[in-house]
Amino acid sequence: MTRRTRKTRRLTLIAAAGCVLAIALGLVLYAMNDTIVFFNSPADVQAKNVAPGTRFRLGGLVKEGSVQRGDKQQIEFDVMDAQSSIRVQYQGLLPDLFREGQGIVAEGRLEPSGVFRADTVLAKHDENYMPREVADTLKRQGHWQGEAKASQQAQQN
């Protein structure tokens, strides 16, 4: 094999690798714009003025006494943090650990009426765990004293 073909073949290989990597990078950047979902607490939603129709994750505690069940497994409840709360509507089966006073994360969109329509509701995997994002929010707002207390605290505010 002459030196020249060796060189061209190596270049072809590098060019091919470059192309595939460029495509991969392009796909990643494109997807970053479109498919990423932000996490917000009820206070964030108000502070950031999240536009209706934007998909995001809402995390907080389920307010005691706010759960209302309707027909066909329709359910409404308030998700709150220390400062504010947002009404959430959902239809479907709830996770096993969904309870009042419990930390949850709901994914969906804000409607123009200010109600959050969720298509997914996640709760924790075991009884000592609270979604980390929720715990962080409460800590940041200075109301973190363990889960049960955090819930009471937030109630009083």
Added chain:
Amino acid sequence: MLVEAGHFALALALGLSLIQFVVPLWGARANDPVLMSVAPSSALAVLGCVGFAFLALTFAYLTSDFSVLNVVENSHSTKPLIYKISGVWGNHEGSMLLWVLILCLFGAVVALARNSIPMRLQANTLAVQAAVTVAFLLFILMTSNPFRRLIPAAAEGQDLNPLLQDPGLAIHPPLLYIGYVGFSISFAFACAALIDGRIDAVWARIVRPWTLAAWCFLTLGIAMGSYWAYYELGWGGWWFWDPVENASLMPWLAGTALLHSTVVMEKRDALKVWTILLAILTFSLSLLGTFLVRSGVLTSVHSFAVDPARGTFILGILMIFIGGSLALFAWRAPLLQQGGLFAPISREGALVVNNLFLASACATVFIGTLYPLALEVLTGEKISVGAPFFNATFLPLVLPLLLLLPFGQTLAWKRGNFLGTAQRLYTIFGLAILAVLITLALTRGGPVLAPFGIGLGVYLVLGSLNEIVTRSWSRGKPLSVAWAKATGLPRSTWGTVIAHAGVGLVVLGISATAWDVESLGTLKPGERIGAGPYELRLERIVPRQEANYREDAALFRVFRNGQELGTVESMKRLYVTRGMPTTEAGILTSGLTQIYVSLGEVQPDGAMGVRLYYKPLVLLIWIGAVVMALGGALSLTDRRLRIAAPSRAKASPPVASVPAE
């Protein structure tokens, strides 16, 4: 007493691994066979110690020794026997002990294979392996000691997380760990080759079976985990692009690439440096997976405890090994002899393309998994990257790979013929298009791409099997001759064909999820709910009391077009000790199709909330994965793989070998 002995055995193992790390490395440098021979014996001794420690912990679980903190936190005297055993690795400390046990097990097997591996290579490999063992033993002893006593002893344990009390999860961690940790052997071999400055086709021949074995177990482990998530979490999903799942997918993708690049190295003596790099990256991704899952930076069923000291420690291990091995690579790789070049249209060319796409796909998973973590650390902004991201990045990179798969498999080594190869696949293309048309005719609804997915799956299965046909059957010859030829083909060929057909089965199963039907309803006894061609009638709800939980079981009768098929039961359980409710989905399997029913809450009017799925061909997803692993295992039994290595090793005795420096 046994508990303290177990603790002591771990400390002893640490000392022995230090010896196994330092002495053979020195011996290889000084070319001293006596010092090098310390490696195999110390590897066996370390296995003995760690094995003893593991048995001691298992014994504490079996006898419900509630003076041990770990047992108190994760066991309960009424728990069934199998979960007392699986409870050993159903927690942070125990699972790390299992990790190290498997690491030592692999080291011991390398030690026993002394006839098939050149002495220097074996000594260096075991030394690197020992370095990993030292790091993880230190981690266990300093931050996660499973033998910690609780004084005074507790009267009763706190039970294992109910989600983990499941036969699937009893075997999922060992399978996954054998896969993860198995890649440490390829890593150790790669580092040994770099230390020695010597690498050739013999190296690839020695390393390939190890990589293949690890890959098979990882495949099974991931499939098992996915099936567990499917039936236990009650959402009917089988892959969530959860960071913890991605943590196991990344080493799998890199390991698959490694598997294919070692073939090129073995057959054509090319891609050496890349193969070494891949071996390092694959194990680095395994370590990264361990870090993500064990450090508590992620929240999921897998993160048992959040302790910042542990996270920092694992991060330290991660940086030392990844940084160290990459530095070693940067320093020594330029010294390695360059491999040969080859024509782009050839089997090896196709395998390079395979590696390119697998590596890029792995990179997108890597970005999607780590970007949210990095963003949160840097800006505090919290985001979630889910299925839409991976569908938009991972799938476009995997599709061309799958399209090229049967093509690459058919190409000849060295100089392939593009048109000739395409001709051999014409019939397969035709059949795949036929499959698309039949699917379009038979089904209604579902995304447009789904019938093409079915076509792709058919193309992959038939395209893989085509290799056997073209190599054994020729026009005019009787079938018996073809049969004799086919059965006479090397097992590694059959292994390749079967594993690739398995990929096709997975694609078929995934494509068929497009026709899933989900229905939600609230039922009182006697009422019906339907999904697809199936209908379920709620018969009754029975309360039951078991040893460590109580449950409400809903009994359904299943009908298809008015005909009764059988009954299925779905449960709502409450685990008393932890006060934790779980849902057990009821699943009726009919052929490859499943009917999946899970319970919700009791509605205000006394009706039961029910979610029903009709999942056509869903079993193919996991069957395909098992077929892939079987193909790998078949390839492992190929005699050529086992015999070639020792004969070549004898031909070049270690003492006579000259480093490339």
